[in-house]
Amino acid sequence: MNTLVNFRDLGGYKTPSGVVKKGKFFRSGELVSLSEKAKDALVNTYQIRYIFDFRQLDEVEKRPDDILPNSKHIHLDIMKNFEHSTSLKSFKENDIDPDSMMIEVYKSIIRSKTSQQAYKEFLETIIEDDSAILFHCFAGKDRTGIGAAFILKLLGVSDEDIYTDYLLTNQMRKEANEVYLNVYRQKGASEEKIKAMETMLYVKSEYLASAIAVIENEYGGFDNYIENEIGLSTACVEKMKERFII
Incomplete structure (x- = not known):
């Protein structure tokens, strides 16, 4: 899988009632110019049936994902119409502090109604169909990182393991x-x-912490945020736990 960057399974983490199933939730960077070996692994070894692309429309148009047989591709623009962007191009053009920009991006994702609706569609789809899924953005670190944190938190994984x-x-x-x-x-x-660009290419715990702080301070905690802003009922969350915890 060396042509697919930042690829991993979210399974195996402990929860209060068991362990997150392996082979269900995969995260990665973009699926562009994959080797035939990588494509075969995704289709036949990992049996990916849904691919969620969290990138913005211009990213998708410039570098469309490779088509995988037997997989449904769903584009969910997490940062549609955002003033801020995680792209290096945006950073270079605006010449601003990368740490400050990333923190603002994370906060904006949590507050955005468009982002909330996209994550709702993402979560509802995986709750209703227990097929293996792969979700990604460009680098598989920010939009994807928040999506992964949502999945793990919903399943009861500890904050330590989420980080x-x-x-x-x-x-x-x-x-x-x-x-x-x-x-x-x-x-x-x-x-x-180069140092500033390096900051943009990696993640820091402070970025995810800034998103969690918004959830806690502005929305009354994760459970309230998921129910009232994302729009997932308690019944949906329980169904997710029943399906994906062993």
Whole structure:
């Protein structure tokens, strides 16, 4: 799977009532120019039946996902019409502090009605059909990271393990990130600029913490947020636990 960056299974984490099933929830970066071996693994080894693409429309148009047989592709633009963007292009054009920008992006995702509706459709689909799913954005770290955190939190995984999964991105994107940064070094980018770009390519616990703080402080906690803003009933959450915890 070396042509698919940041790919991993969310299964195996402990919950109060068991363990999250393996082979059901997969996260990754974009599915672009995959090797035939990688495609075969996704279809036949992992038996992916749903692919959720969280990227913005212009990202999808410029770099469309590869088509996988026997898989349904669903585009859910988590950041539709956003003022902020996680893209390196946006960062380079606006020349702003990358940490501050990422924190604002995370907060905006939590508050956005468009984002909430997209995550609702995502969660409702996986609750109603227990087929294996793969969800991704460009790098599989921010929009995807929040989606993964929602799944794990709904299933009762500890905050410690949710952060562990979230921060795995820094290990799993390291090689791809270094290739990207070296291209800009060769183009003559300053080390200051490289350092700022590096920040954009990795994740920090503070980013996810900023999203969680908005949920706690502005929406009365995760359960209230899921029921009142995302729109998932308690019955849906219980059904999800019954299906995906063993």
